[in-house]
Amino acid sequence: MSDNEKGNSPSRRAFLRGAAAAGAGALTTSAATAQTADTLITKVQPWAQEFGDGVDAAPYGMPIEHEGDVIRRNVEWLTADTVSSINFTPIHALDGTITPQGCAFERHHSGAIDLKKEDYRLMVNGLVDTPLVFSYSDLERFPRENHVYFCECAANTGMEWAGAQLNGAQFTHGMIHNMEYTGVSLRTLLEEAGLDTAGDLKDKWVFVEGADASSNGRSIPMEKALDDVLVAFKANGEALRKEHGYPVRLVVPGWEGNMWVKWIRRIEVTDAPVESREETSKYTDVLDNGIARKWTWAMDAKSVVTSPSPQSPITHGSGPLVISGLAWTGRGTITRVDVSKDGGMTWETARLAKPGEKMALTRFYFDTEWDGSEMMLQSRAMDDTGYIQPTKTQLREVRGLNSIYHNNCIQTWLVRSNGEAENVEVS
Amino acid sequence: MLKFPKSATLIAAAIFLSGPVSAEKLGLGRSALPEEIAAWDREIRPDGTGLPVGSGDALVGEEIFADQCAACHGDFAEGIDNWPKLAGGADTLDHEDPLKTVGSYWPYLSTAYDYIKRSMPYGNAGTLSDDDVYSIVAYILYSNDLIEDDFVLSNETFLDVEMPNAAGFILDDRAQTEYVQWSGEPCMENCKSEVKVTMRALVLDVTPEEEKTEVAAVVEAEVVPEPVAAPVVEVAAFDVELAEAGVKVFKKCKSCHQIGDGAKNKSGPILNGIFENAAGAVDGFKYSKAMRKAADAGLVWDNVELAAFLAKPKTYMKGTKMSFAGLKKEKDQLAIVEFLKSLED
Secondary structure, X not given: OHHHHHHOOXXXXXXXXXXXXHOHHHHOXXXXXXXXXXXXXXXXXXXXXXXXXXXXXXXXXXXXXXXXXXXXXEXXXXXXXXXXXXXXXXXXXXXXXXXXXXXXXXXXOOOOOOOOHHHOEEEEEEOOOOOEEEEHHHHOOOOOEEEEEEEEOOXXXXXXXXXXXXXXXXXXXOOEEEEEEEEEEHHXXXXXXXXXXXXXXXXXXXXXXXXXXXXXXXXXXXXXXXXXXXXEEEEOOEEOOHHHOOOOEEEOOOEOHHHOOOOEEEEEEEOOOOOOHHHOOOOOEEOOOOOEEEOOOEOOOEEEEEEOEOOEOOOOOOEEEEEEEEXXXXXXXXXXXXXXXXXXXXXXXXXXXXXXXXXXXXXXXXXXXXXOOOEEEEEEEEEOOOEEOOOHHHHHHHHOOOOOOOOOOXXXXXXXXXXXXXXXXXX | OOOOOHHHHHHHHHHHHOOOOOOOOOOOOEEOOHHHHHHHOOOOXXXXXXXXXXXXXXXXXXXXXXXXXXXHHXXXXXXXXXXXXXXXXXXXXXXXXXXXXXXXXXXXXXXXXXXXXXXXXXOOOOOOOHHHHHHHHHHHHHHOOOOOOOOEEEXXXXXXXXXXXXXXXXXXXXXXXXXXXXXXXXXXXXXXXXXXXXXXXXXXXXXXXXXXXXHHHHHHHHHOOOOOOOOOOOHHHOOHHHHXXXXXXXXXXXXXXXXXXXXXXXOOOOOOOOOOOEOXXXXXXXXXXXXXXXXXXXXXXXXXXXXXXXXXXXXXXXXXXXXXXXXXXXXXXXXXXXXXXXXXX
């Protein structure tokens, strides 16, 4: 293949991170014939001869050092200080759907606080029959539930409204994580305090706030509070990490991450929204005419190709290629993902690794044969409401350029014949 | 009744039909005491519910603001660096890059009181008196030309203030404006006649470099300063009166820097024992690249260097994380240096 040869000329290949390691043998489309015997096979290697680490070398294990670049990253120019900032999940390097806690994005408004279980208190007050205070151990005595949910910051992809800006799926789409939560339903705790006093629940709200200095208060309509909101204390089987709200956080499935109050200390039943800073001055979406939408809680269907992508180039040349990505919707389940290699002229339906789960990440794969020519890779998610992920042009027609939040546009990666990928916008 | 997006209403119907909200109680937890509820239930509502009795005006507010807020928000609430701008931006909401401030954007004044009372000053939250908060809110309003300087803001006059953008919000209308048109069967073939790249992220070049953790470790190892002689604080050279004056000046620093026993790194590093010691050397604080570079080059915080840094931080060290505008008066610079001398590690 001439494209193949051109795409993998030495000068181009040198341009690629990690390409050298792939070796010349990997470049052909069918099983290669080795010219010389591989000493990794013919010679006894140290790891096949000597001892490895004993048990307890790491009582709590970290990823092996060779994976040291799979870490959260910060975009320093975005914010004034790391205590009120955000970093990004390395989604370009992960697979499956569950995000390990140690590399799941962080968003703090006043820093991640150190709050012990024994110092933890949760108050339920307001329009309830008996205002209550729960300790951490009280929470452990209520019936528990397990659910996998994604948590996406409303500002995910927010830097891309005006144009392609950050070169990497981690930075364009990494304000998201997906964990299995263990906790008590908010409904259970509200019922324990009693809701008779609240009267008609249809126009009631709960105001939730955290124990940190920012106190991050948000108002949640009672319908949602009684539906699927979880007061969670475990994630992926272990205690929440400090940076995710240890010991207890709120989980608000499908809704913007800012409502998932960390270190939650108080739940108040109210007859109106509080209109706190986080639900007026922030997390409201300014349209072209200067009018802003508020209460845009649900995260619409969205997807992104995580590999290949700018931080995860193709290093093996033409031939079999796995195009992989993530899809999610805050309004139900993902039913289908389509992939385009030509910037949206033609689409083919990708394979879902598992059927979509409600308000959780769905992994998709598109197993293909790459001829080494340039691709404009896109993915397009659909959910069970019939919604189709829009293009950036479609979004801009309705919202303009100043919304900041809720950018769920179709992403384009320009993949060059050398396998390198770049964040671009297309016509 | 409040209006909800259609989908929410549908969900709601299903929930309320699924059974009455009265389950068997487990008898867990304990009753919250009135004083406990009073301590935590402090949010202020748009209708003024929750406002404490008190008052303040912009003139008093200006002084408190200079002490407590200006390091990040600027003397005139104009904001420093990436810190929020609190004033200005009138009539910019329909422009490119609208400036969203308390004056130009916030629909309710209650939100400003609520947030400042509970979460400000930054790094020292919840320490302002009720009257201080009224004064600061008044100063912010004044900075936005929304009140005159003789207006006394109080729990009684609070709702008299008109917020310019009060009517600038609509409820989520995506169901009508977006969901209807973005659904159905998507196009699979010949969806466009041609595709061109119209914008490239590489042109902007604002993506962070990928630094591996090993690299960071090496840099840190290089930073280990030459052993510096233990700071000999000569009794004769220490001016107690000046250091006492420095205590007052330090108010400007304390929202970001902690000192004394049990001090922790905040927005800025702990300042115990930094005088006559190597720059950029406080354990566990993540310094700017500029500070790490200066430390590498052997910067030591002596009288001269500290005073120069504190006079104009951004000029002295381009790229420093310290967002403080600087101490204009030489008297204040000397006082703070003297005060820092007194803080042993």
